[in-house]
Amino acid sequence: MPVKKAHPEAEDPHGDAAAAEAGLGNGTAADDSDLAERESRWNYALVGSNLGVWDHNYRLGRKYYSETWKTMRGMAPDEEAAGDYDAWLQLVHPDDRDFVVHAIDRQNAGDPDYQIFEYRERHRDGRWIWIECRGACVEWDEAGVPTRIVGTDTDITARKEAEETLSRLSRRLDLALEISRIGVFEADIEQDMVEWDDRLMAIYGLQGISRQNAGEVWARSLHPDDRDRVLGLVDRSVASGSDFQQEYRIIRGDGTERVIRSRAAYFVDGVGKRKVIGANWDVTEEVKLRDELRRAKDLAEARNGELEAAKESIEHLALHDYLTGLPNRRYLDKMLEKRAAECRAKGQALAILHIDLDRFKQINDTLGHRAGDAMLKHAAGVLRNCVRAADFVARIGGDEFVILCAVDAASKKVVGLAERVIRELRKPVRYEGHDCRFGASIGIAVDSGPELDGKQMLLDADIALYRAKGLGRNRFEFFSASDRLDIVSAKQLADEILIGLERNEFVPFYQLQFDARTLDVTGIETLARWQHPVHGLLAPDRFLDIAEDLDVVSTIDALILERALADRKAWIKDGLPVPKISVNVSARRLADPDLGKKLRALKIEPGTVCFELLESISLDDCDETMTANLKKLRKLGIDIQIDDFGTGHASIVSLLRLSPGTLKIDRELIRMLPQSAEQRKLVGSIIDIGRSLDILVIAEGVETADHIRILEELDCDMLQGYALARPMPAMQIPSFIRSGSWRHGQTAARASQPQFGRALGGRTAK
Numbered sequence: 001m002p003v004k005k006a007h008p009e010a011e012d013p014h015g016d017a018a019a020a021e022a023g024l025g026n027g028t029a030a031d032d033s034d035l036a037e038r039e040s041r042w043n044y045a046l047v048g049s050n051l052g053v054w055d056h057n058y059r060l061g062r063k064y065y066s067e068t069w070k071t072m073r074g075m076a077p078d079e080e081a082a083g084d085y086d087a088w089l090q091l092v093h094p095d096d097r098d099f100v101v102h103a104i105d106r107q108n109a110g111d112p113d114y115q116i117f118e119y120r121e122r123h124r125d126g127r128w129i130w131i132e133c134r135g136a137c138v139e140w141d142e143a144g145v146p147t148r149i150v151g152t153d154t155d156i157t158a159r160k161e162a163e164e165t166l167s168r169l170s171r172r173l174d175l176a177l178e179i180s181r182i183g184v185f186e187a188d189i190e191q192d193m194v195e196w197d198d199r200l201m202a203i204y205g206l207q208g209i210s211r212q213n214a215g216e217v218w219a220r221s222l223h224p225d226d227r228d229r230v231l232g233l234v235d236r237s238v239a240s241g242s243d244f245q246q247e248y249r250i251i252r253g254d255g256t257e258r259v260i261r262s263r264a265a266y267f268v269d270g271v272g273k274r275k276v277i278g279a280n281w282d283v284t285e286e287v288k289l290r291d292e293l294r295r296a297k298d299l300a301e302a303r304n305g306e307l308e309a310a311k312e313s314i315e316h317l318a319l320h321d322y323l324t325g326l327p328n329r330r331y332l333d334k335m336l337e338k339r340a341a342e343c344r345a346k347g348q349a350l351a352i353l354h355i356d357l358d359r360f361k362q363i364n365d366t367l368g369h370r371a372g373d374a375m376l377k378h379a380a381g382v383l384r385n386c387v388r389a390a391d392f393v394a395r396i397g398g399d400e401f402v403i404l405c406a407v408d409a410a411s412k413k414v415v416g417l418a419e420r421v422i423r424e425l426r427k428p429v430r431y432e433g434h435d436c437r438f439g440a441s442i443g444i445a446v447d448s449g450p451e452l453d454g455k456q457m458l459l460d461a462d463i464a465l466y467r468a469k470g471l472g473r474n475r476f477e478f479f480s481a482s483d484r485l486d487i488v489s490a491k492q493l494a495d496e497i498l499i500g501l502e503r504n505e506f507v508p509f510y511q512l513q514f515d516a517r518t519l520d521v522t523g524i525e526t527l528a529r530w531q532h533p534v535h536g537l538l539a540p541d542r543f544l545d546i547a548e549d550l551d552v553v554s555t556i557d558a559l560i561l562e563r564a565l566a567d568r569k570a571w572i573k574d575g576l577p578v579p580k581i582s583v584n585v586s587a588r589r590l591a592d593p594d595l596g597k598k599l600r601a602l603k604i605e606p607g608t609v610c611f612e613l614l615e616s617i618s619l620d621d622c623d624e625t626m627t628a629n630l631k632k633l634r635k636l637g638i639d640i641q642i643d644d645f646g647t648g649h650a651s652i653v654s655l656l657r658l659s660p661g662t663l664k665i666d667r668e669l670i671r672m673l674p675q676s677a678e679q680r681k682l683v684g685s686i687i688d689i690g691r692s693l694d695i696l697v698i699a700e701g702v703e704t705a706d707h708i709r710i711l712e713e714l715d716c717d718m719l720q721g722y723a724l725a726r727p728m729p730a731m732q733i734p735s736f737i738r739s740g741s742w743r744h745g746q747t748a749a750r751a752s753q754p755q756f757g758r759a760l761g762g763r764t765a766k
Contacts, residue, residue, distance in 0.1 A: 050072075050155070051068060051152040051153070052065070052066055052068040052069025052071075052152060052155075053152055054066070054069055054151055055148070056148065056149045057147070057148045058146070058147045058149075069153055073124060073129070074124025089101070091122040092119060092120070092122075093119065093122070095120075096120050099117075099119065103117040103119075107136075107137075107151075108137070115134060115135060115136050116132065117132075117133055119131055119133070130155070130156045130157045130160040131153050131154070131155065132153070132154040132156045133151060133153050134153075135152075136149065136151065138150050178199070181203070182199065182279050182281045183196065183197055183199040183202070183280045184197045184199070184277070184278070184279050185278055186276070186277045187275060187277075190274060203258075204252060205253035207253060221250045221251060221252070223248065223251060225249070226248040229248070230248045238266070238274075241266045242266060243263075245262065246262050247261045247262070247283070247287075258284045260280050260281070260283070262279070264276050264278025264279075265277055319334075321394075321395040324376055324379075324395050326383075326394055326395045327392065327394040327395075328396065329394065335394075336454040337455075339392065339454065340452050340454035342406065343452055344452050348406045348407065349406070349447065350405075350446070350454065351407050351444065351445070352403070352444070352446075352458055353402065353421070353442050353444050354400070354402055354444075354461035354465045355400065355401040355440050355442050356399060356400050356465055358473045358474055360375065360399040360438050361399075363375055363438060371431050371432070371434075371436065374431050376395070379425060379440075382424045382425055383401055383403065386417060386420050386424060388405065390405070391405040392405070402458070407446075414444060415476075418442050419476075421442065422439065425439055426440075439473065441465060441473045441475060441476070442468060442476035443461045443463065443466065443468055443479065444464055444477065445457040445458070445460035445464060445478075446478070447460075460484065461479060463483045463484060463487055464478060465477075490546055494546050496532070497530075497546060497550060498550065501556070505530055505531045506529070506556050507529055507729070508526045508527065508529070508567065508730065509727040509728060509729055510524045510526060510730060511524065511527060511728075512736070513525060513720045514719050514720070515718060516708075516712050516715075516718055519742065521577060521579075521737060523581065524568075524582070527539075527584075527727050528556055528557075528584070548588075553588060554588050557583065557584065557586055557589050560584075565581075565604065565609070567730040567733075568581050571733060574734055580609065581609055582612050582641055583609065583610075585611045585613060587614075590626050590630075591625045591626055591629070595632070596629065596636070599632070599633075599636055600636065606637020606638075607639070609639070610640070611639070611641065612641045612643040612664070613640060613642060614643050614644055630658065639660075639661040641660055641661060641662040641664060642658075642662070642663045643664050644664065644666040645663045645665055645666060646686060655693070656693070661696060663686065663695055663696070664697075664720075665683060665686055665697060665716075666701075669682060669683055670700065670701040670707060670721075673707060673710045674710065683716075687714050690717075691715070696717045696718065697717050697718070698719070699718070702720060702722075702723050702724060703721050703722045703723050707721065725742055
């Protein structure tokens with residue numbers, strides 16, 4: 001209620017409110033004593049009831065609020081309450097404010113409908129509390145206008161929270177019953193009355209019947225065949241005061257037959273009345289399913305013999321390869337642990353041979369999958385004939401097989417078995433007039449002792465197989481611990497490569513290229529380096545193979561190209577003559593169908609970039625995508641350069657078809673030039689081929705002054721190698737070019753050599 005200035009507390013025997021409530025005025029000393037006693041009794045009653053008393057005496061212009069009234073709002077008992085009505089009104093919850101204003105007006109007007117009302121008010125600690133306000137007019141003036149209103153406030157927050165909790169639980173229960181479609185009833189045994197809820201009425205299909213009277217028609221709803229049984233059970237349960245549950249059929253109000261499941265509990269309420277509360281739900285569909293399952297079970301039992309045979313057939317199919325009839329991978333997994341346990345118990349060694357057919361794909365590709373299937377059946381037969389009866393052979397997928405055999409720890413039978421398998425599988429197989437030839441690579445793992453682990457051995461055999469295939473195929477290799485270390489090391493390196501890409505650790509290094517006659521800078525080759533956080537700067541030979549397995553070489557190529565373009569732009573801006581940069585491109589990047597779009601996005605200046613292609617991937621093996629991308633490169637003004645020329649298998653025809661701008665002679669052909677006349681003739685022939693096709697020639701691996709001199713005599717166009725410049729980071733390029741240090745040593749070397757001419761004349765670099 002609105003506050004003004006506080007008057008003495010209700011506990012004060014001289015307070016106007018207490019005196020008024022006692023109905024006493026002035027009197028004798030005895031009267032005063034009696035009054036004080038009654039005031040004290042009244043005060044204790046108020047304090048004990050947690051009622052906050054308020055008294056608005058408009059005639060005297062005074063407002064009184066008890067300690068309890070203040071305490072429930074978080075005020076100190078001796079705190080003086082403010083009397084501003086508008087200020088107090090701001091403490092009322094915004095949603096209740098209009099109602100409170102109206103209720104107070106009606107209460108002041110003596111409206112009995114508003115003697116009690118509830119609202120929310122802000123507590124001193126910031127929370128909302130619920131107040132139940134009771135008030136009534138006790139004095140009026142001559143005109144009948146209320147001059148004094150007295151009342152109490154009660155903190156009903158806990159009650160409201162309990163009501164909300166109860167309401168929430170009730171809603172949840174109702175929702176749960178609704179979702180589960182359960183109907184509830186309550187029966188008063190003494191009154192012989194049953195009350196149903198709406199859901200139960202719907203289950204029984206009853207309409208136009210009072211929920212209190214629905215129980216009267218329940219017995220009539222029971223199916224005639226179930227009625228006596230159900231009614232008898234109900235009577236016995238009521239008589240004994242026990243719970244019951246049952247399942248029975250009913251005839252609904254619409255004439256349909258349904259199956260009901262009922263559960264009920266007997267109890268005695270607070271006034272001693274015997275009652276039963278229960279629930280019904282429709283289980284017709286469940287019963288139908290149960291009956292169908294029972295019929296299916298009966299049918300299954302009747303056909304048990306047939307099903308057992310079918311089961312055996314299914315199990316065989318589940319554990320065997322459909323093509324070869326050999327056990328499959330699932331069967332292998334079961335047998336692996338069994339054989340390992342047997343070897344541990346008997347002190348034997350377990351040998352696992354992992355076999356992969358060599359050149360099998362070529363048979364599939366050339367003669368078709370029917371031929372491949374025939375070869376797999378043949379291989380399965382060979383393996384069966386090569387092993388002992390106690391050994392286990394499985395086809396685990398594709399052209400891979402596994403043999404398990406128990407042997408003595410020092411036995412050499414495993415070697416003999418592997419040799420026999422390879423020898424037999426190498427024999428030609430006749431198929432539809434063709435001699436099909438294939439072989440086998442085998443990885444072998446052998447282990448014994450109490451720590452023998454079959455699953456780990458299978459992994460070890462796979463590692464050994466990988467090694468056998470890498471060493472040339474058609475052979476067998478035993479697993480060793482170093483093989484596992486190599487695999488772990490490769491896995492770690494693969495993870496580090498992926499992290500390095502995320503951290504931008506791959507950087508370009510540059511090696512300058514020079515005119516063979518003038519030693520002017522003609523270009524720069526961009527080389528990928530990995531700035532490893534632990535091992536320092538790594539060349540491609542340390543990471544390229546793993547990067548290819550991860551299929552990230554194209555990503556590295558793209559990153560290096562972007563960095564190289566940015567570095568060249570900076571050099572040109574700095575006034576350095578860098579006509580062209582060349583970058584390596586992998587076969588996978590060249591086969592990227594989106595390569596043209598990615599390169600156009602870089603806005604490469606035509607004639608400033610050259611893509612270096614390894615001879616082995618760039619000439620004879622170009623597919624349609626590669627060929628299309630090579631055309632796109634030329635349209636973008638990107639030159640093509642053949643790297644490591646002379647070590648691959650390219651033909652002159654394919655060289656003509658590709659029409660590169662530059663050939664780079666491999667360093668192995670350059671290395672022996674000073675000592676070998678044959679090498680000089682060979683290199684000279686390559687240079688002549690380039691001249692005849694109007695293709696520039698770069699010699700890499702130029703490491704001595706003799707190399708420079710001989711290559712100039714052979715009329716080579718450009719030089720690249722340690723004799724002139726080593727690979728260096730971008731920051732060192734400007735100072736190196738400006739210093740011209742590569743010229744000093746070569747000038748002295750040339751002065752000491754006799755003059756020589758060029759029979760075929762010189763050419764300028766394109």
